[in-house]
Amino acid sequence: MMAFYDYLEIEKKWQNLWESKNNFHGVDFSEKEKYYMLVMFPYPSGRLHMGHVRNYSIGDVIARFKRMQGYNVLHPIGFDAFGLPAENAAIKHGTPPKDWTINNMEEMEKQLKSLGISYDWEREVKTCLPDYYKWTQWMFLQMYKNGLAYKKKSFVNWCPSCQTVLANEQVVNGKCERCGTDVGKKNLEQWYFKITDYADRLLKDIEKLKGWPDKVKTMQENWIGKSEGAQIQFGIEGREERITIFTTRPDTIFGVTYVVLAPEHPLVKELVKGTEYENSVNEFVQKMQFMNEIARTSSETEKEGVFTGAYAINPLNNERIPIWIANYVLMDYGTGAVMAVPAHD
Incomplete structure (x- = not known):
């Protein structure tokens, strides 16, 4: 031996x-x-x-x-x-x-x-x-020519040390997994692929992933993120702008007691500008800059919100309802605004 x-x-x-x-x-x-x-x-x-x-x-x-x-x-x-x-x-x-x-x-x-x-x-x-990479460039050009690649501004996870955008999974306890620096939000213009045009096909084809763990397939479904519902416009008291909300339950609109905007929603700063609510709202927005989407929407995270001092008008019954911002509403989901129906939540 x-x-x-x-x-x-x-x-x-x-x-x-x-x-x-x-x-x-x-x-x-x-x-x-x-x-x-x-x-x-x-x-x-x-x-x-x-x-x-x-x-x-x-x-x-x-x-x-x-x-x-x-x-x-x-x-x-x-x-x-x-x-x-x-x-x-x-x-x-x-x-x-x-x-x-x-x-x-x-x-x-x-x-x-x-x-x-x-x-x-x-x-x-x-x-x-x-x-x-000549082929990846070729593929991008084909998608661009066919309207499947487009640019828009969006808030992203930003590491000031690495000077780079991070995926939610790369942010651990509010810090960059690579260097440990606190991660904030930055509004950047970037390229997107229009996967929404293929959401049904992508979701259906997950069934073909034989042998894949259910956890991974669920992650894929959540990443595709298809929801079916309606967009409804709420007026704003004393202003010409309107808030477009997305809901999967338009039938509950008569029970709406308030409207919630994502802290990153472009209307937030305008609604509180020069008012007594400006400081408290800006402090809350700043706090949300260092909290990623996974933590904000986790069932274990306490729901937090701040009143903007502004009011919306229910388009069906003309009821005056307060406008809040909250941690659980994301700018990248729907329109970044939702209607709240506590009796059904």
């Missing part, structure tokens, strides 16, 4: 053999049943760590198992190399982003190959190179 496992010699021997025989190449035209094994591409903002090893070794086990079952497996690898994490790392190290990114990719390739993971290196993708 071998007393010492010389992994450098033994593993290199087999890795060289696999490479010489091109064992992991996904054949373009094969009579075998196809299997596509895709793992998340790493950001080349540094070197590989044990989190990468855990993720990619699991994917490798599946790819090898499927080959043993007789499948024609396509198991590609690449680098998500065209984003702000790599640029921020380059700034931190005082190195041009291109040099930093290319050097990291070369080093990570060596690390991945030393692990012996069964990638088809002929299918390697580097998203920062023209042979890849």
Whole structure:
């Protein structure tokens, strides 16, 4: 029995053999049943760590198992190399982003190959190179020409240290998961894809995701975020503007006792300007800048609100009802304004 496992010699021997025989190449035209094994591409903002090893070794086990079952497996690898994490790392190290990114990719390739993971290196993708991003640009132009890509201003999570927009999942306890800086809101003009045109199809196709955890499928449904309802316009006492609210229960309009605006709603500052409510409302708006949407809409979060001093008019019964702002109303949902019917909530 071998007393010492010389992994450098033994593993290199087999890795060289696999490479010489091109064992992991996904054949373009094969009579075998196809299997596509895709793992998340790493950001080349540094070197590989044990989190990468855990993720990619699991994917490798599946790819090898499927080959043993007789499948024609396509198991590609690449680098998500065209984003702000790599640029921020380059700034931190005082190195041009291109040099930093290319050097990291070369080093990570060596690390991945030393692990012996069964990638088809002929299918390697580097998203920062023209042979890849020319196609993403082409796809964007097709969507733009067909009205599926558009620009608008919206409040986003903003990390002042990383100088970048963050997804809700990247904000942990009000701080940037990468650098720990307090995250606020910033009103930026940005590009959007009009997925709403495909909401029904996207929701229906979730049923085709066999084997996916229910939790993940629910997250996808929430991300698509389709709601069916009606838009109703409420007048504002003493003003010409109107508040358009979205509701899934227009039948309850006679029970409305107040209207709620998102703190980021463009009407908020106008309603309180020069009034006794201006300071308290602005303080509440500022507080909401450091609270992400997940926390604001959580069932565990206490509902908070501030009266604006203004009143809306119910369009059906002309009843005068107060206008509030609250943490649980989001600017990105519906119109950023809802009607409150406490008896039905």
